[in-house]
Amino acid sequence: MVALLTVLGIVLMILGLLFSIAWHELGHLVPAKLFGIRCTQYMVGFGKTLWSVKRGDTEYGLKAIPLGGYVRMVGMIPPAAPADPDKPMSRWRAMIEDAREASYVEVEPGDEDRQFYQRPPWKRLIVMFGGPFMNLVLAVVLFAVLLMGIGVYQPTTVVGAVHECVVPATAATSECPEDADPSPAAAAGLQVGDRIVAVNGQPTPDWEAVQSAIRAHIGPGTVDVIRDGEKITLHADFIENQVVKRDEDGNTVVRRDADGDPILDEEGRQIPETVTAGFLGFAPQEQRQTLSAAETAAFFGDTVVSVGKAIITLPSKIPDVFAAAFLGAERTPDSPVGVVGASRISGEILAMPAPVLDRVAMLINLLAGINLFLFAFNMLPILPLDGGHIVxxxxxxxxxxxxRIFKRPDPGPFDVAQLMPVAYIMVACFVGFSLMLLVADIVNPVRLIY
Structure with missing residues (x-):
């Protein structure tokens, strides 16, 4: 059964990725056709064509390698400006003219006014931005379904577990040493299922209020709980202890090295920072709760920032991926993954011993994150990415x-062919990194810890 679920998870992720690619390319195709640009191909994937059908001017098809897709538009590169015929052609110039010549191959009679470069800049911008924008829309929809529809686990005011003894947050195990003191919560008689309504007389409508009230107090105090429908006041001795540090949003603050990367323990888990604060010794019960539109927007904004940081730090991850792929080094949990790696993670998620809704939520979160990454990555201002054409x-x-301001002659369309040698270099880098990720995902994959 585990093997079947793993295969099903891989298949679902591949289908999700193919849909994301097709959705992206649709964002290019629709405005291009609306603006009268002739599109010869709409392809999902690269390499050998597995299936295709021609409708009107456009061939729609599916190719063998699901690492992207493309919409081929006539006239992506404008004609060259008149050049001195006696001037020798450099290698750089030869590459530019080869790219220009290849762009003219598909220009046919009747395409005199149907070429990409002939459209005003604002129309070309819409055509090129349409692809990343579709990934952004899909990411927003998936996150909305996840956060506002399914919900996320959040701590509540109900007690989920009571610690038997006092251990610091940095302890490697939660087992009680022989000489450990009982936790204040256990000594006070706090029980699993109690709903905390006040701490030291201060009402606690949510977990944040409970946590703040406990951390702010050291010494004798009271905890009011609802147990079996009856309100009970428990007397506890709040003690000083090392507890996990939280930021202003309530998120765990993790230790980081000089480069800003999280520090991991021997099992690959992030190590939290700690602070000295009041302590009782219990864990809240977590329940799946839906978020409001404002909370979802805030979550999405934080995720966009995180994706941006991941893209900025991506070059620094290349040595680690190379070492994991070819030198047998350990693969870190925050290592980038490719299509194979994402599919394997999807398979592990679906085979997890967890409720079905939890597994579905994780798959949606993974696919939403991938689409957000596709949006941000494609907006980088370099060719051959969409951002390069937008710039x-x-x-x-x-x-x-x-x-126009200085009443000078129209300079004409920007000659994108001038940047084609740089685009070739970037393509070589992308292909090389993708192959490296492929090897790493096969021989040394990132695995879930559960």
Whole structure:
């Protein structure tokens, strides 16, 4: 059964990735057709064509390698400006002209006014931004379904477990040493299932209020609970102890090294920072709760920031991925993964010994995060990514606007072919990194800890 669920999880992730790619390319195709640009191909994947059908001017198809997709539009590169025929052609110039010539291959009679470069910059910007925008929309929808529909586990005011003894937050185990003192919660008679309504006379409508009231007090105090429908006041001796540090949003603050990366223990888990505060010794019961639209928006904003940081630090991860792929080094939990790695993680999620709703929520969260990453990554201002074409359209707008202001001749379309050698280098880097990830995901995959 575990093997079957694992395979099913892998298949579901592959289908989700294919849909995300197709959805992205649809964001390019629809506005391009609306603006009268002839699109010859709409393909999901690269490499050998597995299936295709032609409708009108466009061939729609599925290719063998699901690492992306493309919409081929006629006239992506504008004609070259007149050049000196006596001037020798450099290798750089030869690469540019080869790219320009390849772009002209699909130009046919009747395409005189149906080419990409002929459209105003604002239309080209919409065409190129359409793809990443579709990934952003899909990410927003998936996060909304997850957070506002299914909900996330959050601590409540109900007691889920009572610690038998006092151990610091940095302890490697929760087992009680022989000489350990009983926890204040156990000594006071706190029981699993008690709902805490006040601490030291201060009402506690939610877990944040409970936690703040406990941490702010050291010494004798009271805890009011509802047990079997009856309100009971428990007397406890709040003690000083090392507890997990929280930020202003209530999230755990983890230890980080000089580079800002989380410090992990021997089992690959993040090590939290600790502070000295009041302590009782119990854990809250967690329940799945839906978030409001405002809370969802805040969560989404934090996730966007996290994805941005991940993309910025991605180059620094290359040595670790190389070492994991070819040198047998340990793969860190925060290591980037490719299509194979994401599919394996999806398979492990579906095979987890957890409630079905929890597994579905994790799969949705994973796919939403991938789409958010696709949006942010494609917006990088480099060719051949969409962001490179967007920057080109913006720069052309600035040039034309400046020319109008100073009453100069129209400079014409921005010659994106000038950047093609750089694009070739970037493609080589992307392919190399993707192959490295593929090897690492196969021989040394990132695994879930559960």
């Amino acid at each position: 080109g359209a913006l720069w052309e707008s600035v040039r034309r606007w400046t020319a």
